[in-house]
Amino acid sequence: MENEEKKKETGALREKLDARGAHFTRQRAAVYDYLRQVDHHPTADEIYLAVKSGLPKISLATVYKNLEALVDCGAASKLTYGDAAARYDIRTDHHFHSRCRICGKIADVEPVRSDALLGLIDLQAGFSIENWRIEVIGICLKCKEIRRD
Amino acid sequence: MENEEKKKETGALREKLDARGAHFTRQRAAVYDYLRQVDHHPTADEIYLAVKSGLPKISLATVYKNLEALVDCGAASKLTYGDAAARYDIRTDHHFHSRCRICGKIADVEPVRSDALLGLIDLQAGFSIENWRIEVIGICLKCKEIRRD
DNA sequence: ATTCTTGCAAAAGATTTGCAAACAA
DNA sequence: TTGTTTGCAAATCTTTTGCAAGAAT
Numbered sequence: 001m002e003n004e005e006k007k008k009e010t011g012a013l014r015e016k017l018d019a020r021g022a023h024f025t026r027q028r029a030a031v032y033d034y035l036r037q038v039d040h041h042p043t044a045d046e047i048y049l050a051v052k053s054g055l056p057k058i059s060l061a062t063v064y065k066n067l068e069a070l071v072d073c074g075a076a077s078k079l080t081y082g083d084a085a086a087r088y089d090i091r092t093d094h095h096f097h098s099r100c101r102i103c104g105k106i107a108d109v110e111p112v113r114s115d116a117l118l119g120l121i122d123l124q125a126g127f128s129i130e131n132w133r134i135e136v137i138g139i140c141l142k143c144k145e146i147r148r149d
Numbered sequence: 150m151e152n153e154e155k156k157k158e159t160g161a162l163r164e165k166l167d168a169r170g171a172h173f174t175r176q177r178a179a180v181y182d183y184l185r186q187v188d189h190h191p192t193a194d195e196i197y198l199a200v201k202s203g204l205p206k207i208s209l210a211t212v213y214k215n216l217e218a219l220v221d222c223g224a225a226s227k228l229t230y231g232d233a234a235a236r237y238d239i240r241t242d243h244h245f246h247s248r249c250r251i252c253g254k255i256a257d258v259e260p261v262r263s264d265a266l267l268g269l270i271d272l273q274a275g276f277s278i279e280n281w282r283i284e285v286i287g288i289c290l291k292c293k294e295i296r297r298d
Numbered sequence: 299a300t301t302c303t304t305g306c307a308a309a310a311g312a313t314t315t316g317c318a319a320a321c322a323a
Numbered sequence: 324t325t326g327t328t329t330g331c332a333a334a335t336c337t338t339t340t341g342c343a344a345g346a347a348t
Contacts, residue, residue, distance in 0.1 A: 018348095021301085021302085022302075022303090023301085023302055023303065023346080023347050023348070024347075024348095025302090025303065025304080025346075025347075026346095027303080027304070028303085043337090044337080044338080045337085057304090057305070058304085058305080059304075059305045059306065060337095060338090061304085061305070061306080061307095061338090061339080061340085062303080062304055062305065064337095064338065064339075065303075065304085065339090066303090069303095080230070080231025080232075081229070081231065082228075082229025082230060082231060082235075083229075084313090084336070084337070085336085085337060085338090086231075086337085086338090096270060098272060098273065098276055100276075101279065107273050107276075109270050109271065109272055109273075110270065110271040111269065111270060111271075112268070112269055112270055112271050113268075113269050116268075116269050117266070117269060117283070119261070119262075120260065120261055120262050120265050120266060120269075121245060121258050121259065121260060121261055121283065121285070122258065122259040122260075122261050123247060123258055123285065124247065124256050124258075124289070124290070125290065126289070126290025126293065127247055127249075127256075127285070127287055127288070127289055127290060128287045128288045128293060129285055129286075129287040130250065130286055130287040130288065131285075131286045131287070132283060132284065132285045132286065133283070133284045133286070134266070134270065134281060134282070134283050135281065135282045136270070136272065136276070136278055136280075136281045137278075137279055137280045137281065137282070138276055138277045138278040138279040138280070139276070139277045139279065140273070140275070140276050141273070141274065141275025141276060144275065144277060167323095170326090170327085171327075171328090172321080172322050172323070172326090172327055172328065173322075173323095174321075174322075174327090174328065174329080176328080176329075177328085192312090193312080193313080194311095194312085206329090206330070207329085207330080208329075208330045208331065209312095209313090210313085210314075210315085210329085210330070210331080210332095211328080211329055211330065213312090213313065213314075214314090214328075214329085215328090218328095233311070233312070233338090234311085234312060234313090235312085235313090
């Protein structure tokens with residue numbers, strides 16, 4: 001049943017927070033739950049507005065603090081692809097993103113042979129790679145169909 | 150001689166601005182010249198401080214407006230890799246960047262077989278790629294030598 | 299009991315905007 | 324002369340911070 005699944009996830013969050021000496025709170029759980037339930041990568045403000053319906057007194061500052069706590073304990077990640085506002089992602093594994101130039105939607109892109117990237121670029125000598133990010137910009141299927149280009 | 154080179158570049162900038170109906174001004178040329186002479190990717194504020202020595206009355210807002218004009222006419226590009234402040238680059242051709250986690254230095258990375266990137270990722274069906282960006286994060290040679298890790 | 303979190307307001311940092319005077323075409 | 328740019332100040336937007344009261348461990 002759905003409640004079992006929810007309880008399991010809640011427990012997982014509790015453990016991750018605990019490992020960092022952070023507390024489990026209703027506000028924190030609400031931010032986490034919203035991030036889990038949406039299929040896109042919302043900004044702090046969007047999360048704030050959404051979560052406010054269940055917790056009317058929550059403040060935007062609390063949402064920011066909780067997002068930071070979630071990122072710190074490995075329960076979410078922060079996307080900073082140069083928009084005005086940062087976006088947050090429930091996934092923390094290594095993956096990339098595509099952005100539609102028309103509708104702005106950001107979708108997940110899975111790495112297939114990620115390490116082969118190194119052969120495609122001419123890096124300065126002696127640079128030790130620890131991580132890399134790829135963003136693909138273009139037009140998504142939905143926008144293409146609407147425009148019939 | 151150096152003046153010939155400078156005049157040629159100035160002429161090129163004038164043409165690009167002209168094509169957009171934009172004017173060539175001392176302030177605009179100063180921002181452009183600074184971008185040409187540095188070997189890194191400065192923020193608007195750094196450009197402002199540097200250009201102010203030659204044009205003491207220039208304002209930060211003017212620097213922002215000029216950077217936008219330069220980007221618009223294809224004389225520079227804007228880097229938004231998620232820092233607090235955007236960075237500007239005199240190059241407008243397709244290339245990438247590396248960032249040192251220790252010293253924060255951003256260096257150019259040349260694409261070798263850039264189109265082969267498509268084989269490395271699993272993009273959603275129907276997405277038309279127009280452009281892509283890669284950022285490599287790690288430790289540069291200089292910082293590695295200092296730490297002797 | 300102790301430590302962390304909340305909510306509020308204020309502050310901070312980056313960037314944009316409105317506008318009259320100055321400048322470039 | 325006409326349209327663009329400048330410099331200034333004020334405004335905007337995102338994010339952070341200080342702090343007293345409240346909640347979690």
